[in-house]
């Protein structure tokens with residue numbers, strides 16, 4: 001399997017509903033291709049993790065980089081992996097930081113942490129860590145049976 005993480009800059013601002021729709025469509029397509037992942041949006045940029053069969057992830061990524069809704073796409077992580085971080089999430093969307101604040105969940109990279117609002121490309125390869133932190137929160141909450149809390153931090157999740 002392949003896991004990749006890329007960052008990009010929005011060419012136009014999306015409202016929450018449009019972001020949700022983007023994730024919903026992505027989820028449907030990804031599910032059919034056994035691809036899972038997560039998409040973060042800070043209101044200016046995207047940070048996305050895609051994981052699954054190498055050929056499928058590559059096909060999806062090739063379509064994504066051509067999408068006019070974003071630009072300045074930078075691959076920050078690309079590695080062969082054996083296990084998934086986002087099992088069951090075909091494209092979970094995490095919207096702006098307010099969503100995290102409202103949820104009451106303390107993320108290691110919260111809105112209060114300057115990292116979260118800093119442009120992803122300034123973070124460089126550490127940007128991928130942000131997504132991996134989300135994966136570890138997902139795993140911890142799932143282990144603790146806190147599915148409702150999980151739902152409150154993720155805007156969209158088509159399983």
Ligand SMILES: Cc1cc2nc3c(=O)[nH]c(=O)nc-3n(C[C@H](O)[C@H](O)[C@H](O)COP(=O)(O)O)c2cc1C
Nearest residue numbers: 026027029030046048060063064065067069070091
């Ligand atoms: C930030 C961003 C993330 C996206 N993520 C995915 C994704 O995970 N899976 C996917 O199939 N399409 C994703 N898309 C949409 C693709 O770029 C493209 O529109 C879609 O694959 C076209 O599918 P279609 O040819 O079946 O209509 C994303 C688009 C953007 C802007």
